[in-house]
Amino acid sequence: LLPLLAACAESSLLPDEAGFGIVSGRWNGERWEGLGFAVLQGDTLHVVGHRPDPGYYYDEYVRFSVPFRGEGVYEVPSSGGQLAQITGGDAGYFPPAAGAARITGYSAGSAVVRGTLRLEAGGPDGAWRFEDGSFDVPVYPSFEAVPRWGR
Secondary structure, X not given: OHHHHHHHHHOOOOOOOOOOEEEEEEEOOEEEEEEEEEEEEOOEEEEEEEEEEOOOOEEEEXXXXXXXXXXXXXXXXXXXXXXXXXXXXXXXXXXXXXXXXXXXXXXXXXXXXXXXXXXXXXEOOEEEEEEEEEEEEEEEOOHHHOOOOOO
16 A cells, blocks of 8 residues: 555656747745746747646646746846746737746756756736746757647
8 A cells, every 4th residue: 555655755746748848936935836848949048937727728837938048047128038828729828927947967868858947927917926946858859840739
């Protein structure tokens, strides 16, 4: 029984999705965990986290893009970040978000990037905050190379 309980305690809230990593943090104080990936196109790194709720066709996204120079701290201007809540696949709120990202690890050989993140946006019900964020995600050469999200 103890090994089973330990396995459950360590399990993610998300289904196992090949080709994706994990983006996690707190959205307005609530635990948030989603599947994620990164795309490195030219000198720009794009990181995307996605938390779906297939029962209600509701999705949340955490996104940022920065000119990539390797490990270090990056300011994310509002033109480079976004927190989004989508209902029914196309309606929702997509406010720009500003904050900071810290790239703590990058390996071109294994195509993985990891780091921390905080973003803030003006949502329809006041400020949205994504805090204590972290990501450990695979890096793709283009958005076309990213596997499709499962539902």
